[in-house]
Amino acid sequence: MKKRFSRVYLELTNICNKSCSFCPRTTREPRTMTMDELSIALDRLSGYTDYIYFHLMGEPMTNRSLADAIRLGSERGFKCAVTTNGTLLSKWGRELIEAGVYKVNISLHSFEGADAKEHTAYIKECLDFADEASRAGVLTVLRLWERGASVEHPDPLPTVRGYFSGEEWVRGERGYRIRHRLHLEYGERFAWPSLSADELGERVFCYGLTDHIGILSDGRVVPCCLDGEGVITLGNIFSSELSDILSSERAENILAGFRAREAREELCRRCGYARRFKI
Numbered sequence: 001m002k003k004r005f006s007r008v009y010l011e012l013t014n015i016c017n018k019s020c021s022f023c024p025r026t027t028r029e030p031r032t033m034t035m036d037e038l039s040i041a042l043d044r045l046s047g048y049t050d051y052i053y054f055h056l057m058g059e060p061m062t063n064r065s066l067a068d069a070i071r072l073g074s075e076r077g078f079k080c081a082v083t084t085n086g087t088l089l090s091k092w093g094r095e096l097i098e099a100g101v102y103k104v105n106i107s108l109h110s111f112e113g114a115d116a117k118e119h120t121a122y123i124k125e126c127l128d129f130a131d132e133a134s135r136a137g138v139l140t141v142l143r144l145w146e147r148g149a150s151v152e153h154p155d156p157l158p159t160v161r162g163y164f165s166g167e168e169w170v171r172g173e174r175g176y177r178i179r180h181r182l183h184l185e186y187g188e189r190f191a192w193p194s195l196s197a198d199e200l201g202e203r204v205f206c207y208g209l210t211d212h213i214g215i216l217s218d219g220r221v222v223p224c225c226l227d228g229e230g231v232i233t234l235g236n237i238f239s240s241e242l243s244d245i246l247s248s249e250r251a252e253n254i255l256a257g258f259r260a261r262e263a264r265e266e267l268c269r270r271c272g273y274a275r276r277f278k279i
Contacts, residue, residue, distance in 0.1 A: 191272025
């Protein structure tokens with residue numbers, strides 16, 4: 001039976017060890033979800049999705065309970081994915097593999113301002129993990145989401161190509177399949193939604209509340225993975241059933257708006273990412 005959401009973004013922590021220019025960061029108080037809270041959230045997500053992505057804001061690998069979270073999610077029947085800046089993979093990456101992580105997305109543009117030697121070492125550590133993880137059966141995606149942007153470090157692509165020079169490198173719509181369970185994806189920078197950004201108009205479509213939702217580290221449920229401040233808080237999964245949250249007047253109004261190609265929330269009218277979708 002098809003689940004309502006293709007995935008749910010669950011923020012185990014909003015703490016990050018980097019300060020990258022492409023990330024707006026969060027003004028929320030630093031917070032890490034406890035394992036008891038995660039257990040409640042997973043129970044209430046049962047039946048809604050098969051895939052949990054441990055990321056929204058923050059760097060999930062700063063949470064030393066990440067491997068336990070993956071195990072708990074797997075025990076509850078979810079396939080667990082992690083999106084990471086890659087800077088901690090050399091220390092804790094093997095734990096993810098051993099915990100049974102389903103997918104790891106690695107941003108290769110997360111070491112801005114480093115000198116050439118540091119940057120080379122960082123990229124190699126990410127590629128070493130990608131090689132090991134994909135051979136172990138973990139779906140691994142290397143992300144180069146910097147098209148149209150001026151970056152402060154060398155282009156990692158030549159290093160990636162050199163490292164995996166003997167592989168398939170089959171071109172696809174979003175990038176390359178390097179080999180089985182190892183991919184490289186391209187993307188462009190976009191304007192994150194912000195109440196301080198310019199309004200872009202009411203005509204918009206978004207997959208929030210249709211394809212996915214987000215859950216912040218304090219349990220607040222938001223309609224999409226880009227509402228890192230919880231501007232559009234629909235309820236709290238620690239204290240309410242997800243069915244009640246999704247059937248709230250605000251949630252249903254947002255969803256009806258998207259179906260009509262209308263942005264009924266101010267934040268949605270100020271979201272650059274949503275402009276990618278055809279109206």
